[in-house]
Amino acid sequence: MKRMSGRRYLPGEVRQFNTLLEMLHQTADTYGSHLAYMYRRDPGAHVHYRTYGEFIEEIECLATGLIQMGLSDKHIGLLSENSYEWAVIYFAVANGVGVIAPFDAKLPSIEIGNLLNYSDVEAIFFSPKQLPKVVEAAKNSDIKYFICIDTMKSKNKKLKIPDDKRFIRYSDIRQRGATALAGGDDSFKQKEIDVDAPAALIFTSGTTSMAKGVMLSMRNLCANVMSATGSIEAFPGERVLSVLPLHHTFETTAGMLTPLYYGCCICVNDGLRHLAANLMEWSINILIAVPLLIENIYKRVDKGINESGKRNMINLMRPLARTMRSVGVNANRRLFRSVLDGLGGALRMIVVGAAATDQEVIETFSDFGVEFYQGYGLTEHSPIIAVTTKSNNVVGSVGPPLDKVELMIDDPVSYGDPTGEILVRSDSVMIGYYKDPEATAEVITDTGWLRTGDLGYLDESGSLHITGRSKSMIVLTNGKKAFPEEIEMYLNMIPGVVDSIVWGERNARDAVDICAQLQIRPSELPIPDKSDEDIGTYLESYIQFINKKMPRFKMIKQFVFTDEEMSRTTTMKVRRHIESEVIRNKLEAAGMTVRQANGMNINRLQKRD
Numbered sequence: 001m002k003r004m005s006g007r008r009y010l011p012g013e014v015r016q017f018n019t020l021l022e023m024l025h026q027t028a029d030t031y032g033s034h035l036a037y038m039y040r041r042d043p044g045a046h047v048h049y050r051t052y053g054e055f056i057e058e059i060e061c062l063a064t065g066l067i068q069m070g071l072s073d074k075h076i077g078l079l080s081e082n083s084y085e086w087a088v089i090y091f092a093v094a095n096g097v098g099v100i101a102p103f104d105a106k107l108p109s110i111e112i113g114n115l116l117n118y119s120d121v122e123a124i125f126f127s128p129k130q131l132p133k134v135v136e137a138a139k140n141s142d143i144k145y146f147i148c149i150d151t152m153k154s155k156n157k158k159l160k161i162p163d164d165k166r167f168i169r170y171s172d173i174r175q176r177g178a179t180a181l182a183g184g185d186d187s188f189k190q191k192e193i194d195v196d197a198p199a200a201l202i203f204t205s206g207t208t209s210m211a212k213g214v215m216l217s218m219r220n221l222c223a224n225v226m227s228a229t230g231s232i233e234a235f236p237g238e239r240v241l242s243v244l245p246l247h248h249t250f251e252t253t254a255g256m257l258t259p260l261y262y263g264c265c266i267c268v269n270d271g272l273r274h275l276a277a278n279l280m281e282w283s284i285n286i287l288i289a290v291p292l293l294i295e296n297i298y299k300r301v302d303k304g305i306n307e308s309g310k311r312n313m314i315n316l317m318r319p320l321a322r323t324m325r326s327v328g329v330n331a332n333r334r335l336f337r338s339v340l341d342g343l344g345g346a347l348r349m350i351v352v353g354a355a356a357t358d359q360e361v362i363e364t365f366s367d368f369g370v371e372f373y374q375g376y377g378l379t380e381h382s383p384i385i386a387v388t389t390k391s392n393n394v395v396g397s398v399g400p401p402l403d404k405v406e407l408m409i410d411d412p413v414s415y416g417d418p419t420g421e422i423l424v425r426s427d428s429v430m431i432g433y434y435k436d437p438e439a440t441a442e443v444i445t446d447t448g449w450l451r452t453g454d455l456g457y458l459d460e461s462g463s464l465h466i467t468g469r470s471k472s473m474i475v476l477t478n479g480k481k482a483f484p485e486e487i488e489m490y491l492n493m494i495p496g497v498v499d500s501i502v503w504g505e506r507n508a509r510d511a512v513d514i515c516a517q518l519q520i521r522p523s524e525l526p527i528p529d530k531s532d533e534d535i536g537t538y539l540e541s542y543i544q545f546i547n548k549k550m551p552r553f554k555m556i557k558q559f560v561f562t563d564e565e566m567s568r569t570t571t572m573k574v575r576r577h578i579e580s581e582v583i584r585n586k587l588e589a590a591g592m593t594v595r596q597a598n599g600m601n602i603n604r605l606q607k608r609d
Contacts, residue, residue: 024059036052037084058174060181075119081127094221104245106245109136131148146166199218201213224428282344295361332367381452386463472484494542514555559598560594
């Protein structure tokens with residue numbers, strides 16, 4: 001059993017605050033006239049700007065209006081794409097009105113309806129794009145108010161709100177609050193906040209099971225921001241591109257709250273199709289992302305290098321730049337200025353979470369002069385647990401624990417192996433799961449340790465290495481254990497493979513075979529003939545190569561492939577339980593085992609009699 005306590009890796013003292021609104025006021029006291037937000041209503045349209053002072057003013061107007069409506073201490077839902085208003089609503093509700101419950105805007109109507117009922121919301125904010133889902137949910141709902149964020153409306157589209165007194169407009173509430181404030185109403189400003197009561201109700205993505213409602217307190221949220229500032233540094237005025245969905249705590253904390261602590265300007269992405277244009281146009285300094293997003297940017301950069309004819313020159317310059325940096329001469333950004341200009345010219349830092357990133361991608365961006373950090377977290381920990389730092393950036397790790405965060409590796413999986421379940425303890429650990437004390441008791445020990453369900457180990461530098469999920473761990477009949485994530489990392493390096501999923505399958509001898517499904521992108525396969533047979537042969541050759549690197553018990557015995565998108569969360573993780581069911585159903589429909597389908601396109605299996 002190995003334990004470690006995190007520390008600050010950056011100089012200076014962290015600002016102390018008890019609420020996120022207090023943090024925001026601290027920032028505004030110094031940078032009140034600085035931009036807090038830049039955003040558009042439509043790609044290519046006029047850019048709107050909001051200073052820190054204007055941001056706080058709108059929060060106070062909206063919060064006062066909500067209190068006037070009798071929504072104090074109530075659960076309030078939020079169903080919207082990323083926007084400036086999303087941040088205003090989050091701050092207003094969580095900092096004194098009630099409990100904010102953000103939902104995944106990509107969920108279907110039936111799931112939205114279920115979550116609305118389960119979360120006990122009495123009002124819900126929704127964007128114009130979500131109107132059809134909300135209208136459907138309103139048919140059988142006791143919710144008092146359905147609040148349309150009408151200010152998000154596209155200028156080119158009419159907004160028709162149902163003729164139902166429960167449906168009201170965001171702008172009307174904001175104006176009601178502004179009028180009350182002007183008349184001396186200070187109910188929001190004077191309201192005392194219990195920092196240990198629920199402030200946010202976050203529903204997990206459910207990659208291995210059904211989503212759970214995570215209750216986070218104001219103390220949890222503030223503690224995680226303060227701890228994060230000991231590892232990752234940003235500067236006033238730097239521009240951060242908001243790309244990942246804000247209903248995920250990784251984007252909330254890393255992409256919104258922490259930048260606002262530093263006085264950064266958050267630029268709301270126009271959509272994934274416009275990512276490259278936004279990087280260029282707004283000269284973005286910091287990008288918070290997931291591996292798949294960064295790998296797509298990497299492919300675009302790599303393609304540009306090939307088309308420029310500078311491949312050989314850059315290949316020669318990269319080792320030179322690395323050597324110069326090792327002796328204290330950091331000329332990377334000057335040497336690779338032409339490459340960085342293709343990313344807007346100002347990109348200084350990339351922070352990636354949610355899954356492991358291909359090491360070649362990390363090394364390439366680092367060689368070009370972009371600081372690249374890999375983080376690890378859990379919704380139940382508000383969410384950040386560990387992140388690599390400038391002084392502790394061990395290859396393959398997710399870095400040391402944050403300041404004031406304790407880590408412990410429990411229950412090694414086998415004798416002599418340092419790998420075990422990761423436990424974490426800090427002020428960022430959730431209150432518990434909503435309406436589920438039994439599930440809470442299963443993951444939070446009597447001494448306050450949160451069982452993450454992830455497996456990993458701490459190296460000599462104090463850096464954490466993630467090896468997999470305990471729930472997805474494959475236990476072989478000889479007692480040995482294999483981690484799908486480790487094998488998937490190698491499969492995802494195959495040219496033309498987008499992603500993969502690995503599982504254990506019992507064979508006719510009752511032994512467990514390691515099997516895989518590879519999601520391919522045919523246009524990126526480096527083979528002339530794209531027939532299923534040739535693709536299977538191509539993948540088989542790579543899998544044989546990978547197997548030679550593996551211990552015998554980790555070797556892939558059977559595989560299938562697909563050119564269809566696998567089921568994912570909004571942070572682009574494959575939903576294992578759903579995708580496993582899809583694979584099983586396809587095999588059963590064809591009357592085949594995975595052994596019989598080995599090397600085939602799973603979408604074109606011929607039914608056996």
